[in-house]
Amino acid sequence: MALENWLAFAAASAVLLVIPGPTILTVISYSVTHGRRVKWPLVLAVALGDSTALFLSLVGLGALLATSAFLFTLIKWMGGLYLIYLGFKLLRSGVSAPAPDEPAPASTWKLFFNTYAVTALNPKGIIFFVAFLPQFLRPDRDIGAQLWTLAVTFVVLATLNASLYAAFAASARRLLSSAVARDRFNLVGGCLLSGAGVWALLAKRNV
Numbered sequence: 120m121a122l123e124n125w126l127a128f129a130a131a132s133a134v135l136l137v138i139p140g141p142t143i144l145t146v147i148s149y150s151v152t153h154g155r156r157v158k159w160p161l162v163l164a165v166a167l168g169d170s171t172a173l174f175l176s177l178v179g180l181g182a183l184l185a186t187s188a189f190l191f192t193l194i195k196w197m198g199g200l201y202l203i204y205l206g207f208k209l210l211r212s213g214v215s216a217p218a219p220d221e222p223a224p225a226s227t228w229k230l231f232f233n234t235y236a237v238t239a240l241n242p243k244g245i246i247f248f249v250a251f252l253p254q255f256l257r258p259d260r261d262i263g264a265q266l267w268t269l270a271v272t273f274v275v276l277a278t279l280n281a282s283l284y285a286a287f288a289a290s291a292r293r294l295l296s297s298a299v300a301r302d303r304f305n306l307v308g309g310c311l312l313s314g315a316g317v318w319a320l321l322a323k324r325n326v
Contacts, residue, residue, distance in 0.1 A: 120257065120260060120264065120265040120268050120269075121257055124256070125269075125272065127255060128255040128273075129276065132272065134307070136280040137280065139284075141237050142168065142234070143281065145237050146162075146165065146234065146281050146284050147284055147288045149161055149230050150284070150285045153230065155286075156227070157230050158282070158285045160227050160230060161231070161285055163231065164231045164232075164234035164235040165235075165238055165278060166274055166278040166281075167238075168236075168238025169278075170274050171239035172238065172248060173270040173274065174270075176248035177252075177267070195253050195254065199250075199316040200316065201250040201316070203313050203316030203320075206309045206316060207313060252266060252269050252270075254318065256269075
């Protein structure tokens with residue numbers, strides 16, 4: 120795929136991953152409660168969970184986008200509008216603070232499974248991948264190869280992001296409890312999502 124598209128995707132993904140969602144809040148909570156011993160099981164759960172969600176997204180998406188120019192354009196427009204919606208929703212509602220610690224699960228495997236389920240089985244996450252990935256594709260090149268390249272890139276970045284949050288969970292938890300920090304995450308994330316949506320709507324199709 121085009122290097123500039125890959126770099127743009129990597130940069131956008133890195134910024135999006137920094138904004139805590141359900142997966143990262145789960146990693147923070149478990150890391151604070153159970154310490155370093157659960158770091159790697161949680162990181163592995165995030166990697167496998169994102170891989171599962173991306174696979175479910177790509178199984179149908181790759182075939183659909185390769186079908187016709189009309190469907191490719193339609194998906195891009197639908198995805199662009201959805202990203203704008205998410206951006207405005209984030210700007211209005213902000214990022215939720217981590218919930219109080221819950222009783223410790225019975226085992227490390229239970230922690231792993233809970234984190235995997237939060238990451239892989241979130242329907243909004245699967246829909247988001249369907250909306251987000253096409254914004255960085257070039258329809259004049261192999262769609263399948265581009266999608267898998269982006270998927271692997273996202274999983275690597277998500278794994279690194281989860282590792283950093285798990286390692287610095289205590290300080291990250293204090294940071295996210297600040298109303299000012301939540302407002303900043305809200306502003307950055309909302310603007311980025313809305314901007315990506317506008318870009319999708321205005322971008323010209325390569326021929």
